[in-house]
Amino acid sequence: MIYSSTITERIKKCGIYSFLKDNFLNNLKFLEVMDYEELLREGKKNLPEVASKSDRFVIPHIRGHVQGNRTVLSNFNQIVEALGRPPSHLLKFILKELATPGEIKKTGVIIGSKVPASRINEKIELYADKYVICKECGRPDTKLIKEGDIVYMRCMACGSKKPV
Numbered sequence: 609m610i611y612s613s614t615i616t617e618r619i620k621k622c623g624i625y626s627f628l629k630d631n632f633l634n635n636l637k638f639l640e641v642m643d644y645e646e647l648l649r650e651g652k653k654n655l656p657e658v659a660s661k662s663d664r665f666v667i668p669h670i671r672g673h674v675q676g677n678r679t680v681l682s683n684f685n686q687i688v689e690a691l692g693r694p695p696s697h698l699l700k701f702i703l704k705e706l707a708t709p710g711e712i713k714k715t716g717v718i719i720g721s722k723v724p725a726s727r728i729n730e731k732i733e734l735y736a737d738k739y740v741i742c743k744e745c746g747r748p749d750t751k752l753i754k755e756g757d758i759v760y761m762r763c764m765a766c767g768s769k770k771p772v
Contacts, residue, residue, distance in 0.1 A: 665690075665741075665747075665748040666690070667687065667690055667691065667732060667733065667736055668683060668686050668687055668690055669725070669729055670683065670684075670687065670725050670728045670729055670732065671683045671725075672716070672725060672728075674722050677720075677721065677722060678718055678719060678720055678721070678722075679718070679719040679721065679722055679723045679728075680715070680716055680717070680718055680719075681716045681717040681718075681719065681728070682715065682716045683716070684698075684699075684712070684716050684717040685716075687732060691732075691735070691736060691740050691748075692740070692748070692751075693739065693740065693752070695712055696712070697739075697752075698732070698735060699712060699717060701731070701735050701739070702719075702728065702731045702732070702735070703719070705731045705734065706719070706721075706723055706727065706728075706731065708720050708721045708723065709721075736748075738772065739752065739761065739772055742761070742763040742765065742766060742768060743768070743770055744763060744766050744768040744770075745763060745765055745766040745768070747763065747765045747766070749763060749764040749765040750762060750763050750764065751764065752772070753769075758771050759771070759772055760772065
């Protein structure tokens with residue numbers, strides 16, 4: 609059991625008893641009769657419900673158009689900035705997955721065949737799952753580190769290190 613008298617004694621030793629007595633100690637009377645489990649239940653009851661969950665990591669959808677027998681992606685640089693990876697690495701992955709040639713130009717990326725935007729978006733999400741999002745904590749705060757011949761993904765949030 610937690611007793612307010614022991615808390616009061618500790619506060620008196622700190623020298624801020626009079627301030628806390630006027631403002632907070634009158635509200636601590638419930639501590640005399642509640643144990644830890646009861647306090648925990650009471651605290652959980654008073655927590656607000658989460659109205660909506662917002663993700664801070666959102667991958668923009670690809671914008672592009674078909675030009676003859678080629679597909680031009682105009683917002684490739686925006687996607688690369690959101691993922692935090694080199695443009696050449698993402699492009700190499702997408703081209704390998706689509707089995708098509710392509711190159712980076714000033715205006716964007718040119719893919720050597722007609723590819724619907726939905727397929728490109730699927731490949732970008734696959735890239736993010738494999739090379740950006742941490743497998744342990746699910747956060748996008750990762751960096752690719754090459755040690756010898758092996759490339760590792762190191763999470764800056766939780767510290768995990770996994771080979772990719």
